Amino acid sequence: MVRVAIIGCGIIGASIAFELSQFPELKVTVFDKQPPAQGSTGAALGVLMGVISHKTKGRNWQLRETSLQRYETLIPELEAVTGRKIPFNKQGILMLCSEGEDLSKWEKLIATRESQGWQLELWDRERVRDLCPHLSLNDQIIAAIYSPEDRQVDPTALTLALVDAAKINGVNFEFGVEVQDLMGGQDAHPTTNSPSCGTGILPVAENFDWLILAAGLGSSALTASLNQLIDIRPVLGQALHLRSANSVGNPDFRPVITCDDVHIVPLENQEFWVGATVEFSENGGEIQANADMLAQVMAKARSLCPALAEAEIIRKWSGLRPRPEGRPAPIIEMLPGNDRVLIASGHYRNGVLLAPATARSIREMILQ
Ligand SMILES: Cc1cc2nc3c(=O)[nH]c(=O)nc-3n(C[C@H](O)[C@H](O)[C@H](O)COP(=O)(O)OP(=O)(O)OC[C@H]3O[C@@H](n4cnc5c(N)ncnc54)[C@H](O)[C@@H]3O)c2cc1C
Numbered sequence: 001m002v003r004v005a006i007i008g009c010g011i012i013g014a015s016i017a018f019e020l021s022q023f024p025e026l027k028v029t030v031f032d033k034q035p036p037a038q039g040s041t042g043a044a045l046g047v048l049m050g051v052i053s054h055k056t057k058g059r060n061w062q063l064r065e066t067s068l069q070r071y072e073t074l075i076p077e078l079e080a081v082t083g084r085k086i087p088f089n090k091q092g093i094l095m096l097c098s099e100g101e102d103l104s105k106w107e108k109l110i111a112t113r114e115s116q117g118w119q120l121e122l123w124d125r126e127r128v129r130d131l132c133p134h135l136s137l138n139d140q141i142i143a144a145i146y147s148p149e150d151r152q153v154d155p156t157a158l159t160l161a162l163v164d165a166a167k168i169n170g171v172n173f174e175f176g177v178e179v180q181d182l183m184g185g186q187d188a189h190p191t192t193n194s195p196s197c198g199t200g201i202l203p204v205a206e207n208f209d210w211l212i213l214a215a216g217l218g219s220s221a222l223t224a225s226l227n228q229l230i231d232i233r234p235v236l237g238q239a240l241h242l243r244s245a246n247s248v249g250n251p252d253f254r255p256v257i258t259c260d261d262v263h264i265v266p267l268e269n270q271e272f273w274v275g276a277t278v279e280f281s282e283n284g285g286e287i288q289a290n291a292d293m294l295a296q297v298m299a300k301a302r303s304l305c306p307a308l309a310e311a312e313i314i315r316k317w318s319g320l321r322p323r324p325e326g327r328p329a330p331i332i333e334m335l336p337g338n339d340r341v342l343i344a345s346g347h348y349r350n351g352v353l354l355a356p357a358t359a360r361s362i363r364e365m366i367l368q
Pocket of ligand 1 (some may be wrong): 219
């Protein structure tokens, strides 16, 4: 029996737990200091920008393609096993292109995607107007890109379903346990080796054959405790949940609308998520949510979809995206100098998109 500890139960840790749970030779325990999906995952909009992204080759495209393909089977599989409903929008993403946008770049991407077996379409303004009468196409909107095979999923519902499905397959979850000292040195918990002691400090290394660090922003401190700092820093994002009293848009065609980095995500019952800001720390200190930046996101959403001006704001929130410092996201690799510690963190703006592919990569590293 191979004993695996996963630290962190956001979308990444939960996806890895479910993937590994399908191999009976692995005995998996997941630790999180909080209940599942409370970190970055709980703030995410769940927009899966794969085909419409400009990544066309190498690891970046492979991870996206693997995830998009896996999502098509993963969602129905989890719903069947857990009985949970996972909101999954299969109507694609419609990106409005503003004046100054180089449409020839999109034409090239459309051709590349066609050669890769994926669909992407360039729409003129009339087509957008016909199918999305609720959008206001001012003169600055010159065209749109429609990506029918991209998706949007509710990140919290998905994480909870992954946890339930992994539990059914025998994974042990220890919530309320903060892991601090991976090596269980002198300063670690003094009296017990039990991984379920539930106290502040937990020496897990001696109890497991593999450690998987999926702790998002918490992964930096964990790697530091192994003398291998992987620097992951926060980038704040704010978003809003709106409810409209009236029907907005075409009930038969409700893709995610995106323009200049602002997403309008349709939910059930005339509700929408709108977001998100991208806010960096100014001199390395804590990031304070900037109300003006959220107002700009809302103003952009209203200019695209005027009916949202009448909608009630039900909730505002913010979250911290885990961004690797000085290297590309995400980090999925063996921790240098530690041949049984794997890191799966730093997914920055695409953790929900990349979760299934990350889980597969980790499984392949463990079960070579
Ligand atoms: C506003 C916003 C919008 C976003 N929209 C999208 C989107 O549309 N599409 C997309 O793909 N991505 C999106 N993202 C990014 C996405 O949310 C992240 O990339 C993803 O959630 C990262 O998942 P994670 O599991 O690595 O981290 P987290 O979800 O942060 O999970 C890490 C977990 O580790 C636990 N932990 C940390 N340290 C310890 C420790 N020492 N001991 C025990 N437990 C620990 C934490 O409690 C937490 O539960 C968005 C993010 C934000 C903030």
